[in-house]
Amino acid sequence: MMNLAADFPTKKNIKEISQEEHISSKYLEKLMGILKKNQLVRSVQGQGGGYFLAKKPGQITAGEIVEILDGPIAPMKCSSAKCKMAEHCSASSVWSELEKEMKKFLYKQTLEKLIKNNQTKKYVRK
Amino acid sequence: MMNLAADFPTKKNIKEISQEEHISSKYLEKLMGILKKNQLVRSVQGQGGGYFLAKKPGQITAGEIVEILDGPIAPMKCSSAKCKMAEHCSASSVWSELEKEMKKFLYKQTLEKLIKNNQTKKYVRK
DNA sequence: TTAATTCAGACTAATTTAGTAGGATTTAGA
DNA sequence: TCTAAATCCTACTAAATTAGTCTGAATTAA
Missing domain, CATH: 1.10.10.10 (Winged helix-like DNA-binding domain superfamily/Winged helix DNA-binding domain)
Structure with a gap:
């Protein structure tokens, strides 16, 4: 076997x-x-x-991991869900814009990149 | 009187x-x-x-309001607080970078800007 | 057969959060 | 001076979330 x-x-x-x-x-x-x-x-x-x-480390992003382990990437519950208050909520645009920024950032961070950064960190410290 | x-x-x-x-x-x-x-x-x-x-609406930002009402702007508790795990935590740099992005964004959003956006929203809809 | 391991899911305890309750204080105006 | 309309203060409650445990079953190499 x-x-x-x-x-x-x-x-x-x-x-x-x-x-x-x-x-x-x-x-x-x-x-x-x-x-x-x-x-x-x-x-x-x-x-x-x-x-x-x-998958290869270059093909796995922080965004994926976060969404799998922590649920939707969102600064507020109401930012991604269609909030019924959105019509008369002056803040809703802020939250949905911020959500976009967060996703953009987190989906750029691959494991490969993270590994590299961490190696640098150790090197610099020593 | x-x-x-x-x-x-x-x-x-x-x-x-x-x-x-x-x-x-x-x-x-x-x-x-x-x-x-x-x-x-x-x-x-x-x-x-x-x-x-x-203060004038142009001098009040979403960042201030959020920090006052919700506490520190941070994607994770460990991102701003000095986390004792940071040394051997491969994720800590991601969180602290993301925190910076979030603050940068929220401190750019003034009430004045928000008011303008919301007026546009209404105008577009009608 | 045994020991080392993943797999599965119910359970628990602590914390956080949104929201309420009840009454004290302040002030304009009759 | 009295009353009604407002803010102010602070303790409480209930629901949800989260991190983490417990127990034991299933799988596999040796």
């Missing part, structure tokens, strides 16, 4: 990630489950198993 | 504003109290009293 777990060398298991990221492993399990359901990561079950990215 | 209430012709009382803005007068009272404490509005007490802006 083939060894599924050995086929994806970049995979990491919950234990490893939870230690690196200082998150409780139980909570991380939950989050990874959500990411998997939304096809941002894939996984191998069983002994030697773990998780790995489902 | 002079009539304080008559000195500020642009003032409006809670009842009027709450009807225009479709907010309960009790809740609005609370909000106006906060705005007053933070010197965005001033008020005249007693019969015939009400609220009025403490």
Whole structure:
């Protein structure tokens, strides 16, 4: 029988990630489950198993991750949902404009870029 | 005795504003109290009293109002506060950059601009 | 068969938020 | 001086959200 777990060398298991990221492993399990359901990561079950990215880091953005884990990117609940007050709400245009800005920014931030930034950070500090 | 209430012709009382803005007068009272404490509005007490802006509409920004009524402008709690995780958190730079963008945008939106936009909105619709 | 792992979903506890309640204080005008 | 109309003050409540736990089932390599 083939060894599924050995086929994806970049995979990491919950234990490893939870230690690196200082998150409780139980909570991380939950989050990874959500990411998997939304096809941002894939996984191998069983002994030697773990998780790995489902796409290249350059093709995964902060925007996607946020919307999957936190729900809609929006400064206010009313900014994206069609708010029934919008007609006589003087603020609604501010919120919807701000929402656009936030999305624009977050969908520009790829994991690849983030990794690079973080490497620079470490380099500068040392 | 002079009539304080008559000195500020642009003032409006809670009842009027709450009807225009479709907010309960009790809740609005609370909000106006906060705005007053933070010197965005001033008020005249007693019969015939009400609220009025403490500065010109061009000098009041959405950013100020939001920070006064909602607290710090931030996409995450950790973005402005010095998060102890920041050192090994790969996301922290994303949040702090996004926070900057949000502030930049909101502090550009003056009430004067908002009023103009809203007039245009009405004009276009009719 | 066993140990290491993901998977699933119900549950909990803390915090935040929107909004209310009740009454005290201030002031214009009759 | 009295009354009504207004702001002011502050404690309370209820609902929603969020971060995180608990328990145990299913899967797989060795």
